[in-house]
Amino acid sequence: MDALASLLDGPRAHGAFLLRSVLTPPWSLRIADRAPLTLVHVVQNDAWIRTEGVPARPLHPGDTAVVRGPEPYTIAGDPDTEPRIVIHPGQVSTTADGVGLCERMDLGVRTWGDTPADPARPGQLPPGCGVLVTGTYEMGGEIGGRLLSALPRVLVLPAAAWSSPLPALLNDEVVRDEPGQEVVLDRLLDLLLIAVLRAWFARPEAAAPAWYAAQADPVVGPALRLLHDDPAHPWTVADLAARTGVSRAALGRRFTELVGEPPMAYLTGWRLALAADLLREPDATIAAVARRVGYGSPFALSAAFKRVRGVSPQQYRERTAAAS
Known part of the structure; x- marks a missing residue:
């Protein structure tokens, strides 16, 4: 995808x-x-x-x-x-x-x-x-x-x-x-x-956004599709580079140049966006959400979520429910 x-x-x-x-x-x-x-x-x-x-x-x-x-x-x-x-x-x-x-x-x-x-x-x-x-x-x-x-x-x-x-x-x-x-x-x-x-x-x-324009690149485009197809996979830059047929340094440099951030930073943002949407589902536990977006435990998801968004997953869920 x-x-x-x-x-x-x-x-x-x-x-x-x-x-x-x-x-x-x-x-x-x-x-x-x-x-x-x-x-x-x-x-x-x-x-x-x-x-x-x-x-x-x-x-x-x-x-x-x-x-x-x-x-x-x-x-x-x-x-x-x-x-x-x-x-x-x-x-x-x-x-x-x-x-x-x-x-x-x-x-x-x-x-x-x-x-x-x-x-x-x-x-x-x-x-x-x-x-x-x-x-x-x-x-x-x-x-x-x-x-x-x-x-x-x-x-x-x-x-x-x-x-x-x-x-x-x-x-x-x-x-x-x-x-x-x-x-x-x-x-x-x-x-x-x-x-x-x-x-x-x-x-x-x-003025298409960077992530859209980058899809046409023969290296970054396949890397983006891999991340979007399976965000829960334990990706590393080395894995992505091997799948796209370039060196780790070449992928990191080109990805950052075209997308505006390194591959793992992009993956973190995508995982947390997915997690935020999943947290809107009342029956989804934080542990289940963590597994679906590639975090090994609810504690790991909570730490990343709070570091990037300033609130814990539970606080985000409560605020979203109150706003709805």
């Missing part, structure tokens, strides 16, 4: 919130749901996305935006339109004055807005309305956090920059009501996120 696949294992959708929005101009939504990650695909007509302190950015039909939370943002048909609808945590919608809108704007299966389809033209929408498909991850955890930290506040992948059938497929499937549809939509959303991030990181303006 490569580094991107490992990090995407964190924000895997499970009952994600997906919605097709159909809005009559002038429309403007303030998204204050505090979701850590949201994908927005523009289906029809232009839109603008604006975050605090950053000029509004245009979105054209076929463009896909990835928004990193939890700070609020605004998406509108015109950048000068003040928000008329606010989306709160739990995907509760109200007017700017707090009047509830959820039931009033329900247009059918995973469809929401103020522009119902024309009965005389089944399946057709008025040409002037804005149409968006939105997928929201309600994820937490350290592994997802490592991915989020590599992303800008908002990234926009223009339609002309890539070619994929996934946005159109998600747009078609989001309004279907079939057995198992929730799982179908979760997997489609995951696939779209992976495809968008892969296309984005390949672009020069993306």
Whole structure:
């Protein structure tokens, strides 16, 4: 498993919130749901996305935006339109004055807005309305956090920059009501996120993080995959060097140069990120977590965890539970 696949294992959708929005101009939504990650695909007509302190950015039909939370943002048909609808945590919608809108704007299966389809033209929408498909991850955890930290506040992948059938497929499937549809939509959303991030990181303006760029290196790439495939293995630099066919000094030097830290430091960070996510599971003992991430005893895990994070695994678990 490569580094991107490992990090995407964190924000895997499970009952994600997906919605097709159909809005009559002038429309403007303030998204204050505090979701850590949201994908927005523009289906029809232009839109603008604006975050605090950053000029509004245009979105054209076929463009896909990835928004990193939890700070609020605004998406509108015109950048000068003040928000008329606010989306709160739990995907509760109200007017700017707090009047509830959820039931009033329900247009059918995973469809929401103020522009119902024309009965005389089944399946057709008025040409002037804005149409968006939105997928929201309600994820937490350290592994997802490592991915989020590599992303800008908002990234926009223009339609002309890539070619994929996934946005159109998600747009078609989001309004279907079939057995198992929730799982179908979760997997489609995951696939779209992976495809968008892969296309984005390949672009020069993306400034791809060091761990992503290093995957293409013939020496460091295989070493990263070994660490991510089996973090519990008792790895040493000598082991990695032997597996990748270079000397220990050459691997250490090249790994540090490309990734930004030595191999064992990277492994420690990855193990502790995995441990932090496992500690969120109420039934997982600290001893079991230690074994799964490569520490010989709960005491060894506790010492490493406290040295790097400043709290013991038990304290981290209690704080996470209280925050949830």
